[in-house]
Amino acid sequence: MAEQYQSREERRKQLEKQKQSNKKKGKKPAKGLFMKIFLILVALGITGIVVGAATFAYMIKDTPELDETLLKDPISSQVFDMNGEPFTEIGSVKRDYVNYEDIPETVRDAFIATEDSRFFEHNGIDLIRLGGAVIANVTDGFGSEGASTITQQVVKNSFLTHEKTLSRKAQEAWLSFQLEQKYTKEEIFEIYVNKNWMGSGGHGVATAAKTYYGKSLDQLTLDEAALLAGLPQSPANYDPFKYPENAKKRRDIVLSLMNQHGYISEEEKVDAQSVDVSAALVPEDQRETNGEIAYDSFVGQVIKEIEEKYPDLDPFSEGLKIYTTLDTSAQDYVEQILDGNEIVEFPDEKFQAGITLLDTKTGAIRALGGGRNQTQTFGFNYATDPRRQPGSTIKPVLDYGPAIEYLNWGTYQTLVDEPYTYSSGQEINNWDNKHMGSMTMRTALALSRNIPALKAMQEVGLDKSKEFGAKLGIPVSELTESYSIGGLGGADKGVSSLQMAGAYSAFGNNGFYTEPYSVVTIELRDGTKLDLKPETEVVMKDYTAFMITDMLKDVLTYGTGSRARVDGLAVAGKTGTTNYPTAERDKYGIPKGAVPDSWFVGYTTNYTAAVWTGYDDRTQNWLTSDEQKISQYIFKNLMTHVSQGKETADFAVPSSVEKVRIEKGTFPAKLASEYTPNDQVIIEYAVKGSAPKQVSNKYDKPAAPSNLKVTLDEATKELLVTWEYSGDNAEGVQFQLYGSLNDGGEQLLKTTTEKQVRLKAETPGYYTFKVIAVRDTQLSEAVTTTIEVLIPQEEEEQEVEEEETENEEGTDEETTETGETGGNSNNGNTGTGTGNGNTGTGTGNTGNTSNQGSGNN
Structure with missing residues (x-):
């Protein structure tokens, strides 16, 4: 047993030695595999470097040369009208240049902290910042976050387009490296702060300081320097003249970055953020313009659209060719209306107006009237900047349009104008404080009755109303019932004439909506073309568009907009006025009947125009009853002018609509019967298949007794x-x-x-x-x-005797019979009588209830 155990133990030990030997032998192949992998990776790395270098070389082969003239001076852009003819240039303006040594430390720190905190440390490309941007672009999509240094921004603004492609970024990196080799950091920074477009402040930080604050750079406070440093990211949106709230938010971000990078203390940051942005700005009546620009109300919209869609493009410095929708003839006429009294007479110089003219079919902006007697280039634009409540012009958009779209209402839909309240219990009144009883939707819209409009919104529901308005370019944050009559409140402080024109153009274009636009294409310096024309969308059924249009035509025939009517032209439109709250009226002594705003929005198949009129300070100036009509006169003259020599078709009836004969006064609406008198029949429109089914029997042939x-x-x-x-x-x-x-x-x-x-x-x-x-x-x-x-015989004989006696007496010449009654009708007998020169004749038919006679004197 001992021998067997020993032999087994020996075999076990021998097997273990053999396993260990095999493991040792197996390590040699592992080392060989690692070496192979390493060599492959090295080869791939070398190949990648070669391929990458080749790819980089390919992408930068068309990189433009560094041109010092392009670095120093911005290149103006040409602007073209709808016919491809140039009408102005933007960017060729006076500029105050500042040398690096004259830039205050506070201004320099503000720009560096905001745009490139490692500016003095990198060689044109910040690899640390680039790494973060690469991760963001991988996770959120290419172009989601930039890593441009100040050097790269100078290169981009001077030589390259703003498209976000790998090729353009490679060229930007290559040029940035070259720029860093050729120029010092100080020179590059000097180029940067003098080249940037600063909104209304013009080009360069020195020009902006003078324009916004009336100061030189060394006089700027910390908060003012921070505001200027925040402008280059989006000059239009952060312009303190136009958008002080946006400017404050951006300024406060800059101050936080300055604190974060150690340029200012926490206390300095807080103190500067508490300063009122508007307090130190140059007063509006003392502001200087940066050069005359033709049609600046229109061009201002052009610049806004470019900055919204291509924020990296600077139309003031990049030598663009901008092709627009402008009709110079229409624009000239709009400016003639606003700047004089020959076409429309205005009550005083403070009276303001904003005008938008669109192509109904395309949404192209043909003209913009930004205000009367304006002296500030790119000043406040009364046509495009949201400002005032729309009044009753909103009713087709939020009330009756949705009711037709979602409830299939016809133009005959009956509504009752009666004492009424909002769902909250608050009373609602009509403009005349009267009630007209039962009426069709057509009449309610034509006569601008408020209570039927509210009932329409309630029927369709606030959510559907909000949805419909948003599709027409009138988004609201939280719709309430007061919006049914144009009482926009809360965050929705008002609408612009541009928005209202866009919404109404969809009614005139069979339910197709195109966001109003002024720029068709942009051509960059390298020949690249960018298309800015928005897509057209179907926002409502064609029957909704047509029925709203057909009802709005009545506004100009017998409704509230008769002064806007253009003879011989098929025009649809709507008036709108707003009211003063009772408290405001009492506080400022505003007379009864005065209103702060008056609108008219209307359209033909060719053009849509929206006109707002009112005063800047509504508490000191207001519109009288006569002045409320000025918006209609402006519309009438403008529409007459642009329609001359052009064929204007009427609005076509779509196949989805059918005519119906409605009997007047029926509630709910009923079809007229074959017996209804013609003067009691009205012809209305219904969505096909949704017409009333019940026929009125009011005028039917009555049943027989x-x-x-x-x-x-x-x-x-x-x-x-x-x-x-x-x-x-x-x-x-x-x-x-x-x-x-x-x-x-x-x-x-x-x-x-x-x-x-x-x-x-x-x-x-x-x-x-x-x-x-x-x-x-x-x-x-x-x-x-x-x-x-039947009568008994004895009675008949007695009657005959009495009649014979009467006949004998009738021939007596001395009778006093006047003859006024020529004869009596009895039993078929005839008689004559004369007396006192009078004669009389008479005939009588048995059973005849009428006598005939004549008398002569």
Whole structure:
């Protein structure tokens, strides 16, 4: 057993030695594999470097040369009108240049902290900043975050386009490296602060300091230097003249960055952030312009669109060719209206107006009137800058348009103008504080009734109303019921004429909306073309667009906008005024009937125009009843001018719409019947398949009376005629009773609402009676009955003797008969009588209830 155990133990040890030996042998292949992998990686690295270098060389092969003239001076851009003709240049303006040694330390620190905190440490490219940007671009998409140094920004603004491509970034890096080799950091910084566009402040930090603050650079405070340093990122949006709130937010960010990088203390940051941005700005009436620019109200919109869509492009320094939608003839006429009194007479110099003219089909801006008697280039634009509440011009957008779109209302939809409140219980009134009762949606819109408009919004629902408005370029943050009549509040402080024109153009373009635009294409210096024309979208059904349009045409025919009517032109449009709250009216002594704003928005198939009028200070100046019409006069003259010599088609009826005959006064609306009088029928439009189904029976042929009976009362010799009536609609029904005796003519005996009549029956014979039901002008079928009346013989003989005696007396020459009645009708006898020079003749037919006679003197 011991031997067996020993032999087993030896075998175990021998096996373990063999395993260890195998492991040692296996390590040699592992070392060989590692070496192979290492060599492959080295080869790949070398290949990558070569390929990368080749790729980089390829991408920078077309890099432009460093041109000192392009580094120093901005290149003006040309602006072209709708026909491709140049009409102005922007960027060729006076500039105050400042040398590096004259730039105060505070100004330098503000720019470096904001734009490139490691400016004096890198060689044109900040690899640390670039690493962070690369990660952001991988996770969020290429172009999501930039890593441009001040050097790169100088290169980009001087030589390259602003497209975010790898090729352009490679060229930018190569040129930045070259620039750092050729120029000192101080020279590069000097180029940068003198070249930047600074919004209304012009080019360069020195020019901006003078324009915004009326100071030289060495006089700027910390908060002012920070504001200027924040402008280059987006000069239009952070312009303190136009957008002080945006400018403050940007300034405070710059101050935080200065504190973060150690340039200022926490206390200095807080103190500077507390300063009012507008306090030190040059007063508006003392501001200098940076050169005259033709049609600056329009060009200002051009610049805004470029900066919104291509924020890296600077139209003032990059030598762009900007092709726009401007109609110079229309623009000239708009400026002629606003700057004089020949076309439209204004009450005073403070009266302001904003005008937008669009191409209805394309949304292209043809002209903009930014205000009256403006002296500041790119000053406040009353046409494009949101400012005032829209009043009743909002009703097609938020009330009736959604009701047609989502509820399939027709133009006949009946609404009741009556005392009413908002859902909150607050009372709502019409502009005239009156109520007109039941009316169609068409009438309510034409006469601008507020209560029907609110009811329409309530019916369709606030969410749908908000959705519809947003699709037409009128987004609101939180829609309330007061918005139904244009009472925008909260964050929605108002709308611009540009927005209103855009919304209405969709009604005139069969439901297609294009965001209003002024720039078609931009051509860069290298020939690259950028398309800025927005996409056209379907925002409503064609029947909604048509029915709103057809109703708005009535605004100019019998509604509130008759002064805007252009003879011979199919025009649709809407008036709008806003009101003063009672507290404001009482506080400032504003007279009753005065309003702060007056609008008119309208369109043809060719053009859409929106006009706002009012005053800057609504508490000191207001519009009287006559001045409220000026917006209509402006619209009328402008639309007349631009439509001359152009064919203007009427608005086509789409196949989704059908005409319906509605009976006036029906509530809810009912179809007119074949018996409805023409003067009680109105022709309206319905969404095909959604027209009213019920036909009015108000004017239908009435049902015929029934159970007509005649009975004789022997004692009184009276006939009692009775009948019954059970028509479906007995309201307003009267009855006509006709009678005849024997073969005599039929006579109308009585018209009554009763269903019985008593008549004398003194003459024997056959009495025939007929009854007809009558409602207005409609007659029922007739029902008839006959009765024979008999009189005893002795009574007949006595009647004959009495008649003979009467006839003998009638021939006496000494009679005092006047002859005014020529004869009596009895039993078929005829008689004549004379007396006192008067003669009379008479004929009588048995049973005839009327006498005929003549008398001569």
